[in-house]
Amino acid sequence: MLSRLLLDRSGGHRLQVLRDAEMHRRSDVVSEAQRRHDQQVDLARLLCHARDHVPVFSRLLGADGSITPENAYEVLARLPVMDKKSIQKDPAGFVATYPMEKFSNSTGGSSGIPLNFKVDRERRIAGDASHYWANGLAGWTYGDRVAMLWGADRDVKDVSQTVRSKLRAWVDNVRWCNAFDMGPERMDGFHRQMKSFRPHIMIAYAGSAFTFARHLESRGIIPDYPLKGIITSAEVLTAEMRTCIERVFPVRVFDRYGSREFGPLAAECEAHEGLHLNEGDAVVEIESADPLNVPGRLIVTYLRNFAMPFIRYDTGDMACFLRDDVCSCGRTTRRFQRVVGRMSDTIRTASGSLVHGEYFTHIFYGVSGVEEFQFVQEEINRYRLLLVGDRGRAGQYEAEWREAIAHAVGQDAEVTIEYVDRIPALSSGKRRFTLSLLEG
Template sequence: MYPDIPIRDWTFENVSGGTTGEPVKFRHSGKFFETDQGAKLLFDEWSGRKIGDYQIRLWGSERDIVSGKKDWMNKIYRWMRNEVFLNTFVMSEDVIKKYINVINETKPKMILAYVQSIMEIVKYANLNHIEMYSPRGIMTSAGTLDEQMLEEIQKVFKCPVFNRYGSREMGDMACSCNKNEGLHINTFVSYIEVLDGNYESCNLDEEGQLIVSLLSDYSMPIIRYAIGDRGALSSKTCTCGRGLPMLKCVTGRIIDFFKTMDGRIVYGDYFTHLFYPCTNVKQFQVIQDAIDHILVKLVFFDKDVDNKGFYFEKENEIKKAMGEGTKVDFKIVDDIPVSKSGKRIYTICQI
């Protein structure tokens, strides 16, 4: 027997993040909403948050925070989930200090955050020797969480850090657990493939582009959707015993991969590792606008510091990866705006 599927049963329109261009519109049914909320509750439980526990959400999308006529619905939903949204669309020094005070004073059981948003708070707390309240857990999303970032967040907040993978159009697809051995795939509603450049299946543990299918939406099925991310399926199962197939890693957006003159590929995370530890760097963005040219935009905490040695060191480190023939320019700016989806893009390949 086939399920009784309503024809064109859709309840709301959604859009993709639009990180790399114009957002794509989707239609979602109530079934999608139900299953996605179930995934959120499940992943929350893994991170130590029970239903009704107070949560702070460091989120950067204006669409999630200010939604016009539907704003009253979002307010009711947040009240029911006992969530407080802190808008990280603009993270000035004053805003960061305010949010640190909110976290320390209200003591949330859990923090759900954009990766770059929590990292800006971590960096500011480290720089100013601020002691942070320790929630039961921190869940990061909407960005690549590497081991260095995870360790820095754990060091400042002194709590477990979990990594969630999802998207606006697909919902929550995978999440790490307390074992941190990869991301459990939400196979109840998601199917994930990893394909190479010829659209052939990659071997387990082999990195390729992620192709995703949504199994829970009857109004507008999304099948074998090239979501624009790269990652690898794991050959191992997690020792937690849950038994779900695993994503070994999600390594980032396809646009994060830079191209060298000799045909190599350099992952954008190489550049984030160059600039994240720099205490005087408030914001940065690395752009490849030609095969032989890298532009680095920088926002400094203190503009008066002599940075000649800094520029020389970073230029050499970039050339080690991209090739000695690469021209590197640095541009000091007052701010690096976030994208339409509220995320600050650290690395961009335009070729």
């Protein structure tokens, strides 16, 4: 414990995270009235801040008189829904003019729409705490060994390239396997590593956990890890994926929903009856006439980032609430029945390696001029990158993208980049940011 605290970031970050996570655990079991009251207080605080310091919301809320916990929900309901495109059009308008520390962050976007945004210190603490909270629902406790089958290339680079990050990964008991590079030999290597590491928890993209499970099964391997649970995230976990993963590994799957903008927003508990909402961090709305049965637009007001408030923010995903009763685990928070959202195809390259679709969203982290993208595999070694955006601004990145794509799919692959007016939706209405037209 002491060594962990010695590695703390400035300002006692980790202690604050632990305290915050503890608050989450407590608020999971308070009464509905208490939770509503706490949320109203936080919401009023955010709305007042946005009105006073964020240009877009100053315009929208300026004439709205006083904002109090009592009227906060009504004030919120009068605001229009914002989305990634509204921010792309007027990025500065959404950032607080208040002199505070602001850190840059970005996402490739769950539906192929990249976004740069700002976060403050509180968001960083809340983000880490919400991971502790969500991991806790899957049985994780502080100090447990965690295996990440993940592909946040920037994060993986951080972990492998700086001494401090290496040390932190070691102290935090975290081991990484790059989900962006999952050929059969790689997966064999990961299995050997995990056999000796014996993680309590494995955290993976739903698709990567599924790929790994199928690989082990095809080799006739019965893994004796992880010890507590497998957390899947970042994309939709289908019933088929869950069945396969739970057949191969000795533990249950705990699904989770979150995003780069908010961190974990909902997580499955040991009862596996829907995903508990992180109501301490967010006000969640589902735009549907029958939100218990018909999935609707998932709209989030995130209460913990004052550098760039996300207020009535359209996540691009759709969800349904679960019936309104208390979960058998005893937590009283509302639950999602399911989230209908991000879908990506894993790309099987000519060399046989498997590249998770998230790889291609990461290519667009931090770029400007791209409003939407889709990466399509047309034949085994032929690809098209479709872009909606400003060619003048985006063009400067093309060489970089080609290099990143070639790195994943092979130097001899043929890649064309095309600028289009819009990216066609699938018949389901949802979009895939990667699409493989190959059979199987």
